[in-house]
Amino acid sequence: VDTFIQLTIDALTLGSVYALIALGYTLVYGVLKLLNFAHGDVFMVGSFAGFGVFQLLGGANPKVPLWLFLTLVTLAAMAACAGLGVVIERFAYRPLRDAPRIAPLISALGVSFFLSNSMQLLFGAAPKNYDTFDIHNAVLYTSGFDIGNVHMPLLRVITIAAAFVLMVALWFLVNKTRTGKAMRATSFDREAAAMMGIDIDKVIVFTFVLGSALAGAAGVFFALRVPTTVSIGFVAGLKGFTAAVIGGIGSIPGAMAGGLILGFAESYTQGYISTQWSDLFVFSLLIAFMIFRPQGLLGRADIRKV
Amino acid sequence: MKKAIALAIAVLTTTVVAASAQGSQTAAAKAAAGYSCSKTISIPFITPITGGAGFLGAEQMSWATYAAKTLAPALGLKVKIVGEDTPVEQGATPANAVAQKIIGDSSALAALGPATSGDVAATAKVFYAAHLAHISPSATRTDFTQGPASAREEYPTFFRDVPGDYIQGPTDANYMIKTLHVKKVVIMDFQEPYSLGLAAAVENVLKKAGVSTSRLSAPNTTTDYSAYVTKVPSDADIVFFPTQKPGDAQTFAQQLIEQGKKAKVFGSDGSNDSSQFKQPGSYVSNFAPDITAIPADAQIIAGWKKANPGKSVGSFGPPSYGATQILLHAIKLACNQGHGTATRQAVLRNVKKVSIKNWILGGTFKWSTKSNDPLNAKFYIFQIQSNGSYKLVG
Numbered sequence: 001v002d003t004f005i006q007l008t009i010d011a012l013t014l015g016s017v018y019a020l021i022a023l024g025y026t027l028v029y030g031v032l033k034l035l036n037f038a039h040g041d042v043f044m045v046g047s048f049a050g051f052g053v054f055q056l057l058g059g060a061n062p063k064v065p066l067w068l069f070l071t072l073v074t075l076a077a078m079a080a081c082a083g084l085g086v087v088i089e090r091f092a093y094r095p096l097r098d099a100p101r102i103a104p105l106i107s108a109l110g111v112s113f114f115l116s117n118s119m120q121l122l123f124g125a126a127p128k129n130y131d132t133f134d135i136h137n138a139v140l141y142t143s144g145f146d147i148g149n150v151h152m153p154l155l156r157v158i159t160i161a162a163a164f165v166l167m168v169a170l171w172f173l174v175n176k177t178r179t180g181k182a183m184r185a186t187s188f189d190r191e192a193a194a195m196m197g198i199d200i201d202k203v204i205v206f207t208f209v210l211g212s213a214l215a216g217a218a219g220v221f222f223a224l225r226v227p228t229t230v231s232i233g234f235v236a237g238l239k240g241f242t243a244a245v246i247g248g249i250g251s252i253p254g255a256m257a258g259g260l261i262l263g264f265a266e267s268y269t270q271g272y273i274s275t276q277w278s279d280l281f282v283f284s285l286l287i288a289f290m291i292f293r294p295q296g297l298l299g300r301a302d303i304r305k306v
Numbered sequence: 307m308k309k310a311i312a313l314a315i316a317v318l319t320t321t322v323v324a325a326s327a328q329g330s331q332t333a334a335a336k337a338a339a340g341y342s343c344s345k346t347i348s349i350p351f352i353t354p355i356t357g358g359a360g361f362l363g364a365e366q367m368s369w370a371t372y373a374a375k376t377l378a379p380a381l382g383l384k385v386k387i388v389g390e391d392t393p394v395e396q397g398a399t400p401a402n403a404v405a406q407k408i409i410g411d412s413s414a415l416a417a418l419g420p421a422t423s424g425d426v427a428a429t430a431k432v433f434y435a436a437h438l439a440h441i442s443p444s445a446t447r448t449d450f451t452q453g454p455a456s457a458r459e460e461y462p463t464f465f466r467d468v469p470g471d472y473i474q475g476p477t478d479a480n481y482m483i484k485t486l487h488v489k490k491v492v493i494m495d496f497q498e499p500y501s502l503g504l505a506a507a508v509e510n511v512l513k514k515a516g517v518s519t520s521r522l523s524a525p526n527t528t529t530d531y532s533a534y535v536t537k538v539p540s541d542a543d544i545v546f547f548p549t550q551k552p553g554d555a556q557t558f559a560q561q562l563i564e565q566g567k568k569a570k571v572f573g574s575d576g577s578n579d580s581s582q583f584k585q586p587g588s589y590v591s592n593f594a595p596d597i598t599a600i601p602a603d604a605q606i607i608a609g610w611k612k613a614n615p616g617k618s619v620g621s622f623g624p625p626s627y628g629a630t631q632i633l634l635h636a637i638k639l640a641c642n643q644g645h646g647t648a649t650r651q652a653v654l655r656n657v658k659k660v661s662i663k664n665w666i667l668g669g670t671f672k673w674s675t676k677s678n679d680p681l682n683a684k685f686y687i688f689q690i691q692s693n694g695s696y697k698l699v700g
Contacts, residue, residue: 003536006565010532015589100579125360127553127582133560141564153564213504226529227553227582231395233355276523278533 005150007271008264013156015263016163020218021240022247022255023170025210030187030250031207032097034104036109038088040237041119042212046219047228048119049080051128060134070158070224077216086205087214090197092200109116112233120230127227137195140224159221167256170210174252183207187250239266240285248299257297322443340647341412345587346384347648349374349432349633350408352401352419352429352440352628357647358392361548361579361624362421366443369623370418372610373630381638383390385631392420392451394498394550395527398428405429416440416633418626418688422550423447423449423500431460439654440630441465443625446575446593447503451677454655461678465657466574467629467671468593469683475507476683478591483515488543490518492569494534494558496526497547504548504574529554542569544589548575552583559585570677575685578621584694590620591687594667596698602664624666 021043028036053076062069064176088188092111096104123240132155174180185193186203194200222228224235241264265285269278289296341347351370353363376383390404401420409432417433417440420426426445430681440463446473451463476548481670482488485670491512495505504539505521512519521543522534535558538545547555562569563585573590577583583590593629597603598619606627607619639659640652658673665671687700 006536007533010530013532098641120356120360124366125356126550127361129553129556129582133563138563140558148639151564151566222529226557229357229360229553231393232394232529267533271536274523275534275537276525279525279527302675 002149003217004273007196007267009150009152009156010258010271011264012160013248013263016160017222017236017259018239018243018262019145019220019256019259020163020166020214021236022243022259023167023252024215024243025244026075026099026247026249026252026255027207027211028123028296030246030252031183031190031204032093032104033101034093035108035241036093036211037108037237037241038092038115039211040233041112041236042088042233043085043215043219043222043240043284044228044230044233045084045115045119046077046081046216047125047223047262048128048219048224048230049216049234050074050077051130051228053077054130055171062218064141066135074162074217076222077220078213079216081123081212081216081219082209084303085208089208089213091203094204104108112237116230116233122301123230125230127229128223130224149256155224159224162217163221166214170214170250173210179206180201239282242282245286246289246296248296250300251296253297254298255297261297284285323528328482340644340649341415343383343637343641343644343646343648346386346387346413347415347484348386348411348413349415350388350389350390350404350411350417350419351419351421351631352392352404353421354394355389355391357395359394359422359576361552361582361620362444362550362576363389363391365617365620365623366418367420367609368556368614368617368629371423371628373627374413374572374634374680375613376606376609377631377634381634383634383637383641385634385637387418388414390419392422392425392531394422394424398424401425401428402432403604404499404623405432407465409433409438413636415549415648415650416657418443418633420445423450423503424498426450426453426461426464427499430464431698432495434463437463437467437632437650437654439463439650439657440637441629441657443468443573443591443629444622446474447499448457448475448507448695451679454572463654465632465678467632467675467680468625468683471504471507471677474685475504476511476592477687477700478574479508479511479515480592481687482512482544482546482572483517485700488512488517490520490539492520492522492538492542492545494522494524494545494547494549496528498526499578500550500652501548501574505546506544508524508548529557531558532561532565534558535565535567537648538562540567542567544572545569546572546574548574548576552579554579555583555588556585556592559588560585569652575621578688578696580690580694581618584690585693586690586692588627588690589687589699590605590690590696591685592626593683593685594621595686596621596696597624597666597668600666600668604667627672628666630663631662631666632657632660639674 092107139154144152144154182198243258243262246253269281392400423445467548495501521544555573559571573586575592578592636656639649639656662671674681688696689699
């Protein structure tokens with residue numbers, strides 16, 4: 001039972017991060033029908049931006065209360081990534097908006113390499129460790145609560161809760177606000193939305209802002225627990241993409257569900273089947289969905305009039 | 307149509323075969339041709355400059371560059387160290403491409419690296435065919451230099467100036483048995499040659515001593531080890547963690563504490579970096595002692611620090627300095643024998659003739675007469691102290 005509880009905690013932590021990344025893929029795909037393969041690197045930039053602010057605010061000896069410290073680090077990373085998302089959309093995707101679909105896809109790959117190499121040039125190849133373990137004698141690890149014999153550390157509680165709050169906020173924004181309605185309209189039929197007076201450019205930019213900001217938050221939540229490097233974006237991006245496909249790319253609840261399912265699949269495979277073959281299982285899941293349910297769990301089937 | 311396809315395949319096959327043959331001939335011709343010692347000689351260094359092990363390549367490059375800059379002029383040589391990046395996350399593919407590039411460069415009379423065992427395995431045949439001597443300051447897999455000759459036919463041009471896992475494995479395991487008195491050990495591997503070889507070497511000795519062992523295997527791209535930590539038994543004494551990414555050893559040690567496990571992490575030479583792996587109580591082994599404690603090295607360290615402000619002396623750099631020093635002397639000997647012209651074969655012949663007094667790792671450097679390994683080299687074991695420093699304990 002203890003193993004099950006521990007693996008479930010791992011799955012929720014991991015799944016929350018995957019879900020936040022998957023939301024970025026799904027938002028952009030929903031509006032632009034573009035697979036933004038640079039999204040994993042936006043996640044990486046978020047973890048670096050958070051690291052910079054983490055250091056500025058005192059590192060392992062924070063100059064402000066811990067809750068404010070973590071909030072500021074996360075918000076700064078979200079803001080940095082939101083800005084980056086705007087720049088990427090403006091210079092890498094907007095000029096190709098009417099080009100064949102392969103063009104922005106190639107541009108996305110180019111942006112991915114540009115980001116990872118630029119970050120390395122600027123900040124070096126050495127891993128960046130947030131040193132959260134050293135904050136107030138490991139308070140983020142030793143405090144928290146127990147479930148049976150298993151300890152649920154505060155850092156994991158914060159990660160899961162913060163990711164959940166962000167997902168709820170996103171759901172509210174998309175479903176209950178005028179901006180969200182404009183996003184949904186643009187996603188449904190871009191041309192019709194434009195004819196109804198919706199500023200498509202603004203909606204698309206806002207979509208990139210949202211998706212990138214969520215990736216920034218995911219970058220911080222991830223890097224609070226493990227060291228970050230310029231290369232983390234690749235695997236994290238792939239996992240986020242897989243989560244988006246499993247949930248149904250273009251579907252916001254699908255991305256959330258897909259992230260959590262992926263987290264559970266990975267964690268339970270490592271715990272109960274084999275640590276060696278967990279990636280094999282996870283990516284087999286991707287292939288299985290592509291073959292048997294390409295629209296994902298909660299996505300819409302693409303119906304074409306012939 | 308079928309005839310046209312068959313013809314196209316035949317033409318393509320002939321072209322590929324001809325190109326391969328031409329490539330081999332070109333490499334062989336370059337090996338045989340002399341290169342003027344008055345020109346700038348390039349020494350490529352195949353090492354991960356980027357990626358998770360980028361710290362290792364950056365450190366190695368800085369020491370090799372410093373050695374070339376300070377030692378080559380005294381030998382009358384003009385040498386440049388050329389970094390060839392092989393990120394560990396990308397497997398052997400970059401190393402293969404780099405090896406082809408190196409053998410095509412007539413100014414490359416010898417090479418440094420590859421830094422990792424996986425890249426040595428991937429490139430040794432190419433270098434052997436080109437008669438190119440290459441000295442690794444960090445690839446420790448045993449079967450490159452030890453064991454039946456029939457099993458290592460492609461490695462005669464491979465050398466290393468650090469001891470291999472045939473010493474590291476037993477040293478680490480014996481320390482666990484005799485000093486730590488372990489009963490149960492978990493052994494990790496990362497599904498690549500370095501960790502697989504080392505994990506097997508440690509497991510072998512532990513099992514013979516009656517220690518209970520279990521194995522966990524993680525892909526080399528793993529960053530979060532929480533699920534692996536879950537599988538560590540609560541009564542395990544040690545988790546042997548032969549990674550090439552020291553930050554991962556730190557993560558694992560922290561996640562052990564997070565889950566209330568008492569086991570300590572025992573890292574290998576690949577995790578020997580006090581700026582990243584700093585969990586007090588953990589152990590780490592390495593092929594080099596702390597050279598800051600060697601009085602004869604004070605001048606070298608001061609010079610290197612001046613050239614690399616803000617950097618601290620790690621464990622991967624000094625053997626790279628040493629490997630560069632050996633190659634410079636071998637090239638000098640080849641130049642003397644060739645009356646101002648050197649060939650790759652001549653450099654290769656002279657590598658094992660080099661012996662260096664006041665070796666950067668202490669004492670005198672000599673090659674073993676039985677293999678391309680250093681004579682009397684050994685591994686050192688450090689324990690991480692509460693202030694994060696490494697204390698020599700074995």
